[in-house]
Amino acid sequence: MASVTVRSSSHDYEVLIGKGLRHNLVEFISSGYTSILVITDSTVKDHYLQDVKESLSEATPVFTAVVPAGESSKSMVRYEELLDSCVDVKLDRKSLIIALGGGMIGDLAGFVASTYLRGIDYIQMPTTILAHDSSVGGKVAINHPKGKNLIGSFYHPVKVIYDIETMETLPESEIRSGYGEVIKHAFLSDEDWAHRLLKGKLSELSVKQLESDIMKGIQVKASIVEKDEREAGIRKYLNLGHTLAHAIEAELGYGEITHGEAVAVGLLFMMKLSNELKGAQLPIQAYKEWLDDNNYPVSVLTRIRPDRMLERMMLDKKTLRRKINFVLLHELSDPYVVEIEEAQLLEQMSLLINEVSGE
Amino acid sequence: MASVTVRSSSHDYEVLIGKGLRHNLVEFISSGYTSILVITDSTVKDHYLQDVKESLSEATPVFTAVVPAGESSKSMVRYEELLDSCVDVKLDRKSLIIALGGGMIGDLAGFVASTYLRGIDYIQMPTTILAHDSSVGGKVAINHPKGKNLIGSFYHPVKVIYDIETMETLPESEIRSGYGEVIKHAFLSDEDWAHRLLKGKLSELSVKQLESDIMKGIQVKASIVEKDEREAGIRKYLNLGHTLAHAIEAELGYGEITHGEAVAVGLLFMMKLSNELKGAQLPIQAYKEWLDDNNYPVSVLTRIRPDRMLERMMLDKKTLRRKINFVLLHELSDPYVVEIEEAQLLEQMSLLINEVSGE
Numbered sequence: 145m146a147s148v149t150v151r152s153s154s155h156d157y158e159v160l161i162g163k164g165l166r167h168n169l170v171e172f173i174s175s176g177y178t179s180i181l182v183i184t185d186s187t188v189k190d191h192y193l194q195d196v197k198e199s200l201s202e203a204t205p206v207f208t209a210v211v212p213a214g215e216s217s218k219s220m221v222r223y224e225e226l227l228d229s230c231v232d233v234k235l236d237r238k239s240l241i242i243a244l245g246g247g248m249i250g251d252l253a254g255f256v257a258s259t260y261l262r263g264i265d266y267i268q269m270p271t272t273i274l275a276h277d278s279s280v281g282g283k284v285a286i287n288h289p290k291g292k293n294l295i296g297s298f299y300h301p302v303k304v305i306y307d308i309e310t311m312e313t314l315p316e317s318e319i320r321s322g323y324g325e326v327i328k329h330a331f332l333s334d335e336d337w338a339h340r341l342l343k344g345k346l347s348e349l350s351v352k353q354l355e356s357d358i359m360k361g362i363q364v365k366a367s368i369v370e371k372d373e374r375e376a377g378i379r380k381y382l383n384l385g386h387t388l389a390h391a392i393e394a395e396l397g398y399g400e401i402t403h404g405e406a407v408a409v410g411l412l413f414m415m416k417l418s419n420e421l422k423g424a425q426l427p428i429q430a431y432k433e434w435l436d437d438n439n440y441p442v443s444v445l446t447r448i449r450p451d452r453m454l455e456r457m458m459l460d461k462k463t464l465r466r467k468i469n470f471v472l473l474h475e476l477s478d479p480y481v482v483e484i485e486e487a488q489l490l491e492q493m494s495l496l497i498n499e500v501s502g503e
Numbered sequence: 504m505a506s507v508t509v510r511s512s513s514h515d516y517e518v519l520i521g522k523g524l525r526h527n528l529v530e531f532i533s534s535g536y537t538s539i540l541v542i543t544d545s546t547v548k549d550h551y552l553q554d555v556k557e558s559l560s561e562a563t564p565v566f567t568a569v570v571p572a573g574e575s576s577k578s579m580v581r582y583e584e585l586l587d588s589c590v591d592v593k594l595d596r597k598s599l600i601i602a603l604g605g606g607m608i609g610d611l612a613g614f615v616a617s618t619y620l621r622g623i624d625y626i627q628m629p630t631t632i633l634a635h636d637s638s639v640g641g642k643v644a645i646n647h648p649k650g651k652n653l654i655g656s657f658y659h660p661v662k663v664i665y666d667i668e669t670m671e672t673l674p675e676s677e678i679r680s681g682y683g684e685v686i687k688h689a690f691l692s693d694e695d696w697a698h699r700l701l702k703g704k705l706s707e708l709s710v711k712q713l714e715s716d717i718m719k720g721i722q723v724k725a726s727i728v729e730k731d732e733r734e735a736g737i738r739k740y741l742n743l744g745h746t747l748a749h750a751i752e753a754e755l756g757y758g759e760i761t762h763g764e765a766v767a768v769g770l771l772f773m774m775k776l777s778n779e780l781k782g783a784q785l786p787i788q789a790y791k792e793w794l795d796d797n798n799y800p801v802s803v804l805t806r807i808r809p810d811r812m813l814e815r816m817m818l819d820k821k822t823l824r825r826k827i828n829f830v831l832l833h834e835l836s837d838p839y840v841v842e843i844e845e846a847q848l849l850e851q852m853s854l855l856i857n858e859v860s861g862e
Contacts, residue, residue, distance in 0.1 A: 153512075224579055231649045234818065259618070262644065262655045263733075283621065290590045296621045297656060374622075459593065 146359055150280055150366045152300040153373055159280060159304040159362055161355065166192055166269070166307040169199040173267065173303070177240040179205045181233060183226060183253035184244040187213040188271050191313055196244055196269070207233040211252070215399040218248050218286045220295070226256045240265045243301075246272035246318075247279075247403065251296070254284030258299035268301045271310040273322020274404045276358045277329070279304045281369040281382075291459050292390045298374060308355050317402060319346050320438055324404030327434075328384050328411060329361040332368075335476040342430050346438045381479040384471045385410035388493075391456035395448055401441050408440045416496050418472040421488060426473055445500045450493040454486060505718055509639055509725045511659040512732055518639060518721055520714065524666040525551055525628070528558040531664055532626065536599040538564040540592060542585060542612035543603040546572040547630050550672055555603055555628070566592040570611070574758045577611050577645045579654070585615045599624045602660075605631035605677075606638075606762065610655070613643030617658035627660045630669040632681020633763045635717045636688075638663045640728040640741075650818050651749045657733060667714050676761060678705050679797055683763030685716050686793075687743050687770060688723040694835040701789050705797045740838040743830045744769035747852075750815035754807055760800050767799045775855050777831040780847060785832055804859045809852040813845060 145162030160172060180200060184193055189210050200206050209229040211217040235241075243253035243266060250268050257266035268279040285296025314322075323346055330338040337360060344353075365382065372379040389410035393403065401409075415431060418424040435442050457468050470484050504521030519531060539559060543552055548569050559565050568588040570576040594600075602612035602625060609627050616625035627638040644655025673681075682705055689697040696719060703712075724741065731738040748769035752762065760768075774790060777783040794801050816827050829843050 220583055227647065227654055231647055231653060231818070259654050259656055261653060262642065262657055285621065288586065288590055294590060294620060295586055295618050297618055298621055459590070 146355075148359070148362055148366055150300075150304075151370045152282055154300055155302070157301055157303055159306060159366070161306040161308060161359055161362070163309050164307060165305050166195045166310065167199050169196065169305070170201050172305055173200070173240070175201055175203070176238065177204055177265070178236055178238045179207065179233065180240045180242060181207045181209060181230060181235055182242045182244055183209045183211070183249060183256070185211050185213040185217065185246075185249055188245040188249070192244060192271060192307075192310055196242070211249075213248075215248050215287070215393075215403070218252050220286060220288075222252060223255060223286050226252070227260060230256065230260045235260065235264065237261050237264055240267065240302075242267050242269055244269045244271065245275075246270065247275045247277070250275055250279050251283070251285050251293070254299060254301065255286055255296050258284050258297040263299060265302045266299075268304040270304065270306055272314060272318055273311060273354070273358060274318070274325055274402070276306070276322070276361045277325040277365055279306070280362055280365045282373065291394055291456070306358070308351070308358070311354060312351075316347070316439075317405070319349065320408075320440060321402035321404030323357075323438070324385075324402075324406070324408035324411070324440075326357050326361050328382075328407060329364040331411065331473065331476055332381055332384055332479055333364045333477055334360070338476050339427075342427065342434045380469070380481050381471055384473070384479060385414050387457055387468065387470055388413045388453065391453045392444060392448060394456050395452060396444065401444055405441055406444075408435060409442055409444060412442065413493065413496055414470070414472060416492055417470060417484065417489075418474075420492055420495075421484065422472060422474075422482070424472070424474055426476065442500055445497050448497075450490045450497070453493060454489060457489075505714075507718070507721055507725055509659075509663075510729045511641055513659055514661070516660055516662055518663040518665065518725070520665040520667060520718055520721070522666070522668050524664050525554045525669065526558050528555065528664070529560050531662065532559070532599070534560055534562070535597065536563055536624070537595055537597045538566065538592065539599045539601060540566045540568060540589060540594055541601045541603055542568045542570070542608060542615070544570050544572040544576065544605075544608055547604045547608070551603065551630060551666075551669055555601070570608075572607075574607050574646070574752075574762070577607050579645060579647075581611060582614060582645050585611070586619060589615065589619045594619065594623065596620050596623055599626065599661075601626045601628055603628045603630065604634075605629065606634045606636070609634055609638050610642070610644050610652070613658060613660065614645055614655050617643050617656040622658065624661045625658075627663040629663065629665055631673060631677055632670060632713070632717060633677070633684055633761070635665070635681070635720045636684040636724055638665070639721055639724045640738075641732065650753055650815070665717070667710070667717070670713060671710075675706070675798075676764070678708065679767075679799060680761035680763030682716075682797070683744075683761075683765070683767035683770070683799075685720050687741075687766060688720040690770065690832065690835055691727075691740055691743055691838055692723045692836050693719070697835050698786075701786065701793045739828070739840050740830055743832070743838060744773050746816055746827065746829055747772045747812065750812045751803060751807060753815050754811060755803065760803055764800055765803075767794060768801055768803060771801065772852065772855055773829070773831060775851055776829060776843065776848075777833075779851055779854075780843065781831060781833075781841070783831070783833055785835065801859055804856050807856075809849045809856070812852060813848060816848075 148159045241257040243250045270279045282300035285293035288294035385407045389406035415426045415428040507518045600616040602609045629638045641659035644652035647653035744766045748765035774785045774787040
């Protein structure tokens with residue numbers, strides 16, 4: 145088992161990563177809780193809920209709440225239902241919520257924990273690769289019909305327990321989604337790591353490499369959020385690829401493509417902007433090939449309209465006075481934030497769409 | 504103009520108290536905001552919204568959102584509507600929310616501010632005496648059908664601007680409600696002040712005394728919350744009278760009696776418990792007379808059932824392992840927290856109900 149300690153303004157917390165951790169929860173979870181509510185989704189439930197319940201202390205009452213799988217559950221309706229569940233099972237201030245699932249569950253259950261009785265403890269138990277990103281850093285949220293994560297808080301878990309075995313049941317699309325954020329973390333931090341990833345195929349991934357990539361990703365994320373918890377400065381770098389990704393997800397409807405796939409496509413646009421507008425020499429051709437080799441849905445670009453994307457980016461919370469800030473790269477591992485004019489964005493987006501369409 | 508500085512874990516903020524402050528907002532509010540949303544209720548709107556809008560800088564776009572007056576607006580439905588308003592007028596991370604109104608508006612608008620884009624700045628502009636309590640300390644919340652303030656956050660305003668002139672339009676019931684919390688602050692902190700209040704009649708209150716009472720109340724509140732922001736210890740003292748008050752409000756339906764009136768009745772029960780069970784000698788007779796003289800609705804006690812009150816107190820967030828903690832007084836200005844058995848609570852509540860019924 146490996147571990148990383150994350151420092152936050154309210155408290156420090158540990159991220160534990162290892163095989164089969166879900167079978168030994170009693171070792172990692174304080175016995176002082178009056179009750180525990182495990183929040184999970186309809187897919188994860190069938191795989192791991194029983195294991196988790198069995199490995200918690202018999203001395204503590206354990207309740208469960210299950211929401212439908214998929215990003216569309218990160219909604220006001222599910223948020224309200226879960227708060228009702230907290231009230232119904234009488235969670236008190238010394239109760240614990242466990243978020244068992246991917247990023248959707250972590251964000252949703254974390255937001256419930258942050259606002260029930262003005263905040264009770266919660267533990268993240270990520271079951272996807274993608275969630276290596278969202279489970280660290282304290283951002284919890286639900287979506288609004290007009291934008292992703294528009295409603296939420298900054299609220300840190302008391303622990304993150306990452307059972308690497310739960311990655312073994314992931315479908316190909318989820319591995320692809322997770323590596324959208326993994327490669328972002330590599331682009332942000334480590335040129336060698338990035339090139340190594342670009343040379344590999346996800347279908348040939350070993351468990352050992354997966355574990356190492358997740359650990360490295362968490363370290364990148366943790367080191368940035370520790371320095372800038374509330375996104376006043378460098379935390380913005382973590383939005384690399386996300387400005388377009390959020391707009392695509394909102395436009396297509398959440399759940400149409402996965403978040404990490406959208407990020408992977410957003411990173412392509414980031415490379416385009418960095419190279420064309422700012423003279424960088426990022427390996428866009430190698431990245432395009434990697435996206436193709438691993439079946440990333442780059443073709444979604446042919447289904448979007450640049451003007452509508454622009455309107456959605458305006459609403460994005462990183463927007464200030466209707467100008468659009470982008471995170472770009474001078475080179476791999478060297479990010480910066482820059483304001484880009486609407487006309488240039490429209491032009492580069494059209495060019496990229498044409499390239500992808502094969503024109 | 505008087506001012507008090509409140510220290511919080513995230514930032515310090517000023518409470519400004521004075522006459523006519525609403526006409527000079529441009530002096531007190533940073534000019535750096537991209538836009539401002541004033542959230543108020545249907546009653547306050549008619550009195551003060553125009554003044555507030557006129558005194559804000561013309562350089563900043565100002566939007567307004569109005570909810571129906573009354574505690575029933577502290578609901579999930581209004582919360583959602585207000586978040587929609589924030590999205591519709593495109594508030595961004597550099598926007599400001601102004602909560603113009605009583606405690607309901609402060610709690611509701613503060614909760615919106617705390618969760619829109621994971622938290623944007625807000626300013627409290629209390630227009631009631633009662634709100635001298637809720638506007639300081641960072642507790643923001645909405646109600647759940649099963650309990651008051653069950654959903655919320657700890658989130659501090661960037662400023663509190665208390666225009667004492669806005670108290671002049673308050674109906675008698677609102678003055679009574681406000682003094683429920685004022686006398687609580689006196690009971691908690693200052694025997695002389697408490698006795699002085701008990702000797703006075705609210706109908707004969709001077710503006711000067713009102714200003715002084717509000718200032719003293721805010722100082723008591725601020726000094727306690729600074730030492731214990733998240734209610735781990737002494738902040739619990741502020742719940743003096745509130746355990747029964749919340750149960751009464753929930754039982755009768757929010758809005759049936761005002762919060763401060765419920766607190767005033769809860770304080771009577773607190774005195775009864777302190778004297779009968781713990782041998783204190785609090786001036787319960789003088790307090791009863793003060794309640795009668797000032798038309799507090801003590802008779803609500805004849806409309807409640809002790810067993811149902813007990814069930815509701817169990818749900819109260821101060822409850823742990825189904826035991827009920829009460830804040831009592833050894834003597835005036837000397838509070839403590841103690842666990843009280845269900846049987847004793849039922850007995851003392853029945854006794855008090857009988858006394859009030861005149862049996």
